[in-house]
Amino acid sequence: MKILIFLAFCVHLSAADTHSYRYFYTAVTSGINFPEFTLVGLLDGVEFEYYDSNIRKYIPKTEWMKKNEEPGYWNGQTQIAQGAEESFKVTVATAMQRFNHTTGVHTVQLMYGCERDDDGTTRGYLQYGYDGEDFVGLDLKTKTWIAPTPQALITKNKWEKTGAEANYWNGYLEKECIEWLNRHLSYGRETLEREDPPTASVFQKHSSSPEVVCHATGFFPKTVMITWQKDGEDVHDDVDLRETLPNQDGSFQKRSILTVSAEDLQKHTYTCVIQHSSLEKEMVLHVRERRNGGGGGSGGAPIGIIVGVVAALVALAGVVGFLIWKKKRSGETSTGFQTVPQNSSPPSDDDSSSNNSNTKECPPA
Template structure:
């Protein structure tokens, strides 16, 4: 039970922090996770994704960085994979130290705990850049970078000492701003050029609308890219109350699915006309709700995204066991080496 709760926190945090690239943009994300030993899960895991599709993977069991798409394997040679493997092995050691230090900060000596990190950048067609560096402990926000002010946000008291140390010199913020706006973007552009035929294809959703007990369900599935909007209308007017919009989830074939649930009474269902509107990649699909029946709309499309469940993660700062020391992570395409030595 303790293990399940810990992994659930990872998933919840991932759902809240995985940024959804806008239409006409591309994203590169790296997720790192360290977990306490003794459970049936790798102690360290790293994964890289372009536009939500997993491109590289490494963990403490396989002890090497491997390609997860044909276009990555085809375009990067043995030297690249050897270098990334060595980086992964060094990061594994550093994150193990981080986990022990974080547990100390929270006065914990046992139990299942996780240290997580996300480093990501996005590039729009118009040249707009965005970057993210977010850390977590046990699936909850720990510290994150504000790219605009180059300051650190520390929602936990245990992270304030880190915030103060990093802001004392500004080196860490400057390093990540430079990495996210330059190195990360350059890597993103390179990887998109490798997989353009796949990444820029479009799969429009199959949409079904049906009644379930005292609610109406609108389900969109099989779509790519991930960005989608689902809304309800009542007699042609937008409905904003009693609507539960679920998280976007991956399908086994790499596409995505999402559902919206509208709570309504039998009287409302009888006296009003309800429709679901799904917007995806410039296409609007409008599906009516037929009480007691199922409305299905199919739009044909293509493409794939593979999202690693359980391992997509947001990272924590790397610490030494010696209080207040910072041990930088080795440089990689996923995250540049830190110029800080706090």
């Protein structure tokens, strides 16, 4: 659950005119039914490449990546990811020592990436987490490391002695990351810029439950607005808007839960309003019409929605990784956390290099 919480906290919605390029790494202590190391890449919220310590291979997750990247790319990325896996084992042990943890399940996560608006504005970000909480992050404006806990001060002080790590990340996130974003976006533009309208329903979890759920699924792109109205006026209180989750087919789903008494439902007209770029006009669903039948009013969520939610949680659990650099920089092992960003070699069509310039290099943990 902490893995999912960390991801939900880190991954925010991208606007329709913004393209995002993110990587997640997650290392977990052994002994649970989950890969000890997971790496995933997301382009505009869509998982497009993946590695974990069970399969031990870096693989494409979309047809457009499989079609456009050569075998050398995947072989090179597999070697890098395997090196990252070993690096993160050390990182987990170091983090546990910092927090005086000797047993139990613990996680170390790394999230970084960049975004580009259609007007050319770009942004970058980087954040480490331990057990679902912020550990250390980079402030790109000041090129300093933020340590929200005392346990992270060793890492912060180590990295700020010369400023090399912050400068390196700054250069990567401002330039190379954007180059890779543009490269992979060109492969998947037709898919990533499509517009699929949502399918929506309103239902109660149980016939006697005060919670009414408005659920939208199957939409793309990711950004969607779900709001509630009472007699035509917006309702903001007693509303629980959930995170947007991925479906297995690459589309998304989202739900909003309104807590309202049976008396109010009888006296007033409640509606769920859904807005999405694929819709010519907003979608309006009336609660009262659904309350006594139809979309699961007396029996909870329809089975299709339940299956979709489970599938989305499985997909989200896979979104817990990131590529790491296989080159260990001298003097950094004392902190247990090392940084050199992914894609440190910019995209190139020149295959003469022995290191394969089309292979991305990634940061040690």
